[in-house]
Amino acid sequence: MECVEAADVNGYRSKIRYQNMGEDYKLIATITPNTTNWTAKVVVLEKTSARTAYHSPTKYQNVVLMDMERNKVQATIYDTNIQAFQDQLLPSKTYLISNAAIRLTKPQYRSTVGEIQWTISGRTKVQELQEDHTAFISSTYVFTPFDRLHEHMDSKTDISIIGVAIDIKLKRFIHTRSGIQSCIQDVVLVNQRFETVLLTMWDQFVEKECIYISDNFNKKPIIVASHLKVSSFSGVSISTK
Template sequence: MGKNINMYHFAPTDTFYDVEEFINREIDDERAVTILEEDLLASNFLNSEQKNAYNLILQTLLSNESDAFFIDGPAGTVNMRTIYRSIKDITQNTRNWKIKMIVAEKSPKRVAQNSPTKNQNLVLMDVEGNRVQAVIFGKDIDLRDDTLNVYQSYYIANAFVKPLDARHRREAYELQWIINSRTIVENIEYDESPLKPPDYNIIPFNQLDIYKDTDAEVDILAIAMSTNAPRQVNTSHGKSLVQDIYVIDSSVKVLRLAMWNRFVHDECSEICNIIMEKPIVLGTKIRVSSYNGLSLSSRPTSVFTIEPFLASAISLRAWATENNSLLEETIAKNLDRPGASTPGSSTDLLVKISEIVEALESIPAMMV
């Protein structure tokens, strides 16, 4: 073989190391790192699952025990992020941001006229009341189907921030958020206070006259009583689809609410499916018209929330339950009138207030 062990220059057997030299180099390097105060406070920004893992590992270390842990998480979920209070501080260049938001509005899934891709629009609101328009596209809608519920609070991070075309802007904030598969949406902690829902300027039906045929966009809260079938009409913009829903509020006034085009396919369809339950409908940015005396109509910017979880809606439901027999009588009068279920009916379906005022004199009006 011709080889000798001395040719390989192994370390001498009499080499002596003191205790310091037995310390692992990586541990030594870690001990030399200066720990910043912000790093010491980083555990305050962990979500519930991260916090559980952190506490378990820390407890094992402090108890001088040995154990093995496997940590797995989608990219981005374990990074420390700066928590903001205002959306005004979040721009296209902001990185590693996180903010507590409440879902103020959420539309049904829709398909745009010039695109086959589904979209779902939301309005999110921060703790200061600032609002941002957000949108989800395509398959990401189904991924978020069980979250981002109206009036629920969440922590949102990593949304794609981009400028919003002024033609589509409905809020003061000039940017739009795209919520996609990379966006992180977390529930707030069970013991954490949720954000306050939006404030609405609900106008009782008996106070709507001053808004007739103006540019005013009013908010209403009412009980859906009955519906007509959808019908196609000719307008200055061409053919349009419209469906009438007859609603009543606590001022005991019945009005026709005309729902146009995209609202017919989505919100009207949902209302019709539960009409026997007398669903409560919140409508915002509604137009008030003098057509047939007084009527309501949707605008392209209108938003409808069915059975909203609001204190005023809960009060209206209690009022409706207490006066259920009166509501049933009113609905019956509507349905008994000729043409009540035909598309062409209009004011024939309206109940005269004088017919039920006497029955209501002993019932206190509910404040919305």
């Protein structure tokens, strides 16, 4: 792998692209709305369930991508393209992506991964690579130990955890404080110190992730979860809500 460097405005050296097997790949940090004819090599960190926008019938799905220099970007898929990419851009998989639409987002709509957003459409070229970057992905997370979860209780802090699923409860319906009915399901996780914690799945996570965990429960799946909130609901519990 050959790296090409250029000086930034502060005089420091930064890698702007890299070459692999004769291909010239751009790093996420160097791709702007004015960049043309580019290809990026990325790993999928997250792929959310499809959702409907608050003020319109538009459906959207967010995907968080990371390149080999740990630069991240949020990409969004809209409407009919969600079904088209259902079996692509899967978490932990590696892809070559070419010429997605690039735009600056308004401050109120910006994600935690920056002001640039990619849009994946039928014009975007996506090619899966048979590469395993599991260890690389894991190294990007900062996991909160189970015995320190109470430090984040009822705060605005997002946390990430890792644990083995050892039990899953029956799903149930509750009414939130706003009067909306939600479906929740609890998963019991254990860590390497045999400490347990309750992970409460809400709504769309019950219909997707909980079904996957149930179907693979005999394998004792290892669960990595991020963007969680620690709450005092049913004691100290972690919530996807």
